[in-house]
Every structure is written in structure tokens, then in C-alpha cells.
Amino acid sequence: MQSPAYYEYLGRPKMISGKRALEQIPAELEGYGASRPLVMVEGATPGVGAAITKAMYDSNLVIGALFDGHVAGSTSGIVRELAGLHAARKCDSIVVAGGGPLVDAAKCVNIELTQKKAAIQFSGENKIPKELGPFVLVPVALVSGYEASRYAFIDGKMCGSDFLSPDMVIIDSRASSKAAPAQTLSSGLIALAHAIEAILSPQANPIMGSYAYAAIRLLSENLPAAVRKPKDGKKSVAVANGCAIAATAFSNAPAGVVHCLAEALSDATGVDPGVYMGILVRSLVRKRMEDKAGLGDELCLALSGPAVYSVSEAKRRPEAALQSLNSVFGELGNAVPADLAATGTPEGQLGPAAKNAVKASSAKLSEKECMDLLERAWGGK
Amino acid sequence: MNHDSYPEIKPGKKTLKRIYIAVMLLIVGRAIQAACRTDSTVKKEFQNFKDGFAFSLGVHPFGPWMIVGRDEKGRAKYLGWKPEGKKISLKMNIKNVEAAMLVFTFMESTSVAFARNRFVVDGDLIDALAIVRVLDLVEVYLLPKLIAGLAVKRYPKWSELSPVKKHLGRIVIYTRALLGF
Numbered sequence: 001m002q003s004p005a006y007y008e009y010l011g012r013p014k015m016i017s018g019k020r021a022l023e024q025i026p027a028e029l030e031g032y033g034a035s036r037p038l039v040m041v042e043g044a045t046p047g048v049g050a051a052i053t054k055a056m057y058d059s060n061l062v063i064g065a066l067f068d069g070h071v072a073g074s075t076s077g078i079v080r081e082l083a084g085l086h087a088a089r090k091c092d093s094i095v096v097a098g099g100g101p102l103v104d105a106a107k108c109v110n111i112e113l114t115q116k117k118a119a120i121q122f123s124g125e126n127k128i129p130k131e132l133g134p135f136v137l138v139p140v141a142l143v144s145g146y147e148a149s150r151y152a153f154i155d156g157k158m159c160g161s162d163f164l165s166p167d168m169v170i171i172d173s174r175a176s177s178k179a180a181p182a183q184t185l186s187s188g189l190i191a192l193a194h195a196i197e198a199i200l201s202p203q204a205n206p207i208m209g210s211y212a213y214a215a216i217r218l219l220s221e222n223l224p225a226a227v228r229k230p231k232d233g234k235k236s237v238a239v240a241n242g243c244a245i246a247a248t249a250f251s252n253a254p255a256g257v258v259h260c261l262a263e264a265l266s267d268a269t270g271v272d273p274g275v276y277m278g279i280l281v282r283s284l285v286r287k288r289m290e291d292k293a294g295l296g297d298e299l300c301l302a303l304s305g306p307a308v309y310s311v312s313e314a315k316r317r318p319e320a321a322l323q324s325l326n327s328v329f330g331e332l333g334n335a336v337p338a339d340l341a342a343t344g345t346p347e348g349q350l351g352p353a354a355k356n357a358v359k360a361s362s363a364k365l366s367e368k369e370c371m372d373l374l375e376r377a378w379g380g381k
Numbered sequence: 382m383n384h385d386s387y388p389e390i391k392p393g394k395k396t397l398k399r400i401y402i403a404v405m406l407l408i409v410g411r412a413i414q415a416a417c418r419t420d421s422t423v424k425k426e427f428q429n430f431k432d433g434f435a436f437s438l439g440v441h442p443f444g445p446w447m448i449v450g451r452d453e454k455g456r457a458k459y460l461g462w463k464p465e466g467k468k469i470s471l472k473m474n475i476k477n478v479e480a481a482m483l484v485f486t487f488m489e490s491t492s493v494a495f496a497r498n499r500f501v502v503d504g505d506l507i508d509a510l511a512i513v514r515v516l517d518l519v520e521v522y523l524l525p526k527l528i529a530g531l532a533v534k535r536y537p538k539w540s541e542l543s544p545v546k547k548h549l550g551r552i553v554i555y556t557r558a559l560l561g562f
Contacts, residue, residue, distance in 0.1 A: 018497075019489075020479040027441065027476040027501070056392040058399070058478045060442050063390040081382040088384055 007205035009252050010162050013137070013148060017171035017241055022052060025095060025136060026059030028168055032134040034093035036064040038086045040106050042098035043068040045140055051174040052097060052138065064091035074104035074154050076120050083112040097138035097175050099147050099187065107152035107164050110135055123157035128164070137166040138175045139240045141183035143274075145190035145259075148247035165251060169244045173233030176240040181230045185335055186274030188223040188239050191215055191246035192328075193277035196285070197256030198249035199299045201363075209298045211249040216302040218242030220324065224331035257365055257373055258284050260357035265340075267356070268349050275343060278329065278336045283377040285325055289318050339380030350374045395478045402478070403445035403462065405485040406438065408558060410447035410459040412519050415557030417457035419550050423518055426511050428455040436471035436512055437464050440481045441501060459561075471504030473512065487524070487532040491516050522547065522554045 016024050029037060041049040049068050056063060065085050071078055086094070086109055096106035108119035114132045115122065122128050137148060144153075150165045151158055179187070195215035198208050222238035229235065250259075262276035285303075288295055295318045301309045303321035312320045329336055337343050340350075354370035416423040430451045439446030448460040448467055460467060475481040480499040483489040491513050494500060502509045517533040521542065530536050 020477075020483060023477040023479040053390055053392065055479075056390075057395050058440075058443060059392060061392060063392070065384070065387040066390055067387045069387075085382060085384055085387060089389060 001206060004205050007203070007207075009205060009207040010150060010165060011207070011248070012150075012162070012165035012251075013167055013169045013244075013248070015169050015171065015241070015244060017169075017237060021170050021172040022055035022138065022174060025052070025168075025170060026056055026061045029061060029093055029095075029134055029136070032093065032167065034134045035060055036062050036089070036091045037093040037095045037134075037136070038065050038067065038082075038089065038091040038109075039063050040067045040082070040094065040096040040098070040102060042102050042140065043070050045098065045178045048097045048138070048140060048175050048178055051172075052095065064089035071102045071105050074101045074108060074152070076118060076155055079105050079108040079112060079119055079154060082106070082109045086113055093134035093136070095136040095138065097140060099139060099141045099143045099179075099183070101153075103137060103147040104144075104153045107135070108154045108159070111152075111159065111164075119152075119154050119159065120157065122159050122161070123154065125160045126162075127159070128161040130163070132163050135166045136168045136170060137244075138170045138172065139244060140175050141179035142187045142191070142240070142243040142247065143183050145187065145194055145243070145247060145250065145273075148244040150251040165248075171237055171240045171244065173237050176236040177231050177233050179230060179236065181227050181335075182272075184230055184236070184239060185223070185227045185332070186272045187243050188219050188226070189274040189278035189281075189336065191243040192219045192223070193258045193262070193281040194250040194253075195219070195242075195246040195302075196281050196299065197258055198246070198253040199296065199302065200284075200288070201253040201256060203253050204298075208249050208252050211245050213298065213302045215242045215246035215249060216299075217305065218245070220303065220305070220328050224328060227332060227335060254363040255361060256363065257357070257361075257370060260361045260365060261353060261370055261374060264353040264356035264360065265345060265349065268353060269343075269345050271343050271345065275336060276340075278332075279338075279340055279343070279380075280373060280377050282325060282329060283373055283381060285322055286381060287373060287376055289322060294318065295321055340374065340378045341380075347378065350378065398478050398482055399440070399443075399445060402440060402481050402485050406445055406447035406462065408523070409438075409516070409519060410449055410462075411558040411561055412523055412554055413449050413515060414457045414459040415554040415562075416515070416519050416522060416550075418557065419553045420518060420522070423515050424456070426515050427451050427457045429511065430455075430508065431470075433468065433470070434508070435460060435467060435469050436473060436504070436508070437467075437469050438473045438512070438516075439464075439475070440478055441474040441476050471508050471512065472502070473509060474501045474503075475499055476501060487520075487528050490532050490534055491520075492534040519554075522551050 110132045111119040195212040198212040219242040222235045226235035226239040258280040262273045265276050266273035300317040300321040304324045435450035437446045437448045450460050452458045520532045
């Protein structure tokens, strides 16, 4: 292995996962000098708020406020109200359990309180000048793929900053097993696509490869079972780990063609972006094999697993990797349509989606490349 | 947003679990004192500590704790459960009650709990590792093999601790621990 000529890698957050992980929150927050967290949980997910409250027993912490409402979207209005609650109760940290807009809103509350300005003013890249307050994420389902990353959304605009990565991700089956099967599927597919694109990214580096490898293995081996049995604590913890690790890799890699196209299609049709990413990432892997761009040894190993990889001839490894990926989708059955046409997406949406993906991408994507992938995915190739 | 809908919560106490841990710490503390007079390995570990050495093992932040020290003859002495007013050279705190329950219900061995970062150690790490070795040995004496196998890093072979020595030692240690000498 050669070290790249130059690379950067942000290794946040700290991960704590497994038995009694929630109970580590008080000691960890104490390490940051925090003792009054604002706890935010999704009201529609029963039991998580109670589990977190109980995890704080026999500690020096006082929960400043337990917000258990529903956050439909991360808007300036809800962020301002939550920041008001945080300030009124003299909170000094945030613990958020959930995914999607709730986590975006929590990150933006942290921006407003630390920077003393409206969070929307920090939309863009690297505009937050200093460290934010202690922030703990407890994943239920990481439905957007951004929750454990260095990104947050407010009013539909993205803020990107290293300081937005959570300080800690606490993965505990008491929270992760509360996700609905559809949420688990969506978050797993998004994470799988992010991890595969991270390995294939021109910015890939040894650390990113390690993270992506771990995420792909965790998801390949556990996602189908977790979707079938969402209450299975071990499987849900494994998937949550895969999602959080993939998000860290995603924080360090530019959004790839699959991510950008899936988001553009989802914005246009309302279909879950995870479903699109699942379909598109398979087409991307096939395309790379046919183009002879290659999958690279790292991706072949990650997709096949060490047992298959080590007994495959070098030239047959990409094929074995594709077979392994297909078998994961095979286990998922009808939950993921075989092609874009089966999602009910109008064919006329492909062109605009390709244009929007090119606009949204920070990587150098071409419209031709996007259309090519969309057409393949449309026919399930 | 009505702030009153989102209450401040002062976390409660896990009283029963803390009582259980306190009893276990009392038994283990007195058993260390007894084992030091019965087992040569434990005795040697304590003789290697400096004069005036004392350690506490407990649960962060409100206890319970046990305090064991080294007396002038180099033997272990159980010093009670209150750390206040005692000169403690090594403080070993388990980070929370639930992690302590994992250790004291033998679902997680002391060494695994250490590896999983469940302890906060204030003092010399070498001394802390010696204490972990002592705790492992004491657990071998106190517990049946089936349970001790879960609680210790590696259950001693016959050549290291013969069944006769183990069972005799167990009787002596339990007797001394119960009577407190």
C-alpha cells in the first residue's frame, strides 16, 4: 500500500456501541464539562426517551429539558424555538436520539447557541469558525445518511463543517431496534451506497478505505436480517454501526454520482432516496466492471468478504464481488425494486435529475455520465 | 413552543442495584483480605505495593465503594466502604451502576470491563493491573468454576491451582471473609 501524496481525514465521532452503551452518556458528557443536556427524541418512537432518562440515573446529570415532539423538517422556526428551550433551561449540551430532520434541527440549535447567530447564516462549506457545544447522537434509524456526518440542513440549505460531526455516537439496541423496517432498509441502503462510493472516490485514502470496508461488511452481513427482524437487537446494532461508520467515510469523500442522482430523483418524485441509491449503486458496480475501470481490490474484498475473496482467482474477484452484492439484494427481496422503472419514476424525470445532480455535485460529474448510469438503472443493468 | 410541555428531569436512583453492588463489594473486599493470608500469589502482589498503599473500587459518582489497603506487614486489609478521610493511592471507579452490574453479576469479567473502557483509573496503571489480577484470583476462590469462568480472563489450570488447594482455600477464605479476619 502506498500513502497518497496528500490527504485529510476527519475521524470524528467517537463511537460507543453495545451493551449498556446509553449508560456511558453521563461519564462522557462529564468529560466535556457538561451536566445539563437538552435531550431530543422523536415523539413517534416510543421508549427511547424513557431509556435515555433511565440511563442518566445515578449520575451528576440533570436533563435540562426532554423534547419529545415531532420535527417534520429542519426549519429556522423550529430551530429558533428549540434554541430558546435550550437557553431557558440553561442547558450545556445536546443529546439527540433519532434521525433525519430531528438531528438536523439539533445540529442547527448547536450552531445558533454557540455562534450566537441564526444557523442559516452558516449554510455553505466550512463557515463555522469554532467548535460547537458537546453533541451526542443516539441513532434510531439514520434515514438521511447525513446524521453522523459533518453536514446539517436548515431550510433546505446545507451546512458543511467538521464541527458538525457529532462528538459521540452511542449505539444501543434499546434505541436502534425501535426503527421501522422501512427506515432500517432506507438507512442501510444509503449507507451501503455511501461506503461503496467512498472506496471508489478519487479522494480515497487508507483510512477512508478502512471505514468503508467496515461499513460494507457490517451492512452486507446484517441488513437483510435486520429488515426482516427489526427488533433483533444485535442486527439493529450492527446496521446502526454500519450506517454511522459509512457516514464518517461520506464526511470525507465528495458526494458521488449515485448519491447526487438519488437525491435529485427523490426530490422530484418523493420516492425514498435509499431505494434509488440501492438500485443505482448496483448499476454503478456493473458499469465499472464493464468499463474496465475496475472495482479495485479493496471494494472486491469488502463486497465479497475475506472467505470468498481469498479463494477467488484475481481476475474473477470483481465478478465474485458483484455476485455478493446481488445476493444481498436478493435477500432483501421485493423491498428494493430491480430497476428504476419499477419505482414508478416517470422516464421524463431522468434528464432533469441528471442536470440537477450535476449542479448539486462538488465532484466533476458530467451529464452524460449521469444519464448513462440512469439509463442502465432504468433497464436494471 | 410551550416550554412547560418539555420538563426538566432530575434522574432517579437505582437503589436495589446499588445495594447489591455494595454487598458484593463488602464480600470481595473482605475476601481480598482473607485471600492475602491464604494464597501466596495474592500475598506476593500485595507485598509488591508500596507502604501505605490503599485502593478503592466502586461506582462513579455516588458509590458504593470498598477500600482495601496494605498494612505494615505487607498484607491486605479491608478498610471499609467510606473513602472519606482515607489516603487512597489508587482509585478505580466503574463509570456507572449498569457497568458495575455487568461486572458483579459476572456477565463481564473485570479484564473485559477494563478493555471496554468501563473503568476510570486514578493512580498507577501498573498497580491497577495488579489489582485486576488479585480480583481474578479472588473470584476463582469465591465462585464455582462455571461462573468464575465468565468472570475471569483465564481460569487457572490444575498445575497453577490444584483442586485441593482451591477448595481448601475457598473454605478458609469464606470463613475469614464472613468472620472478618
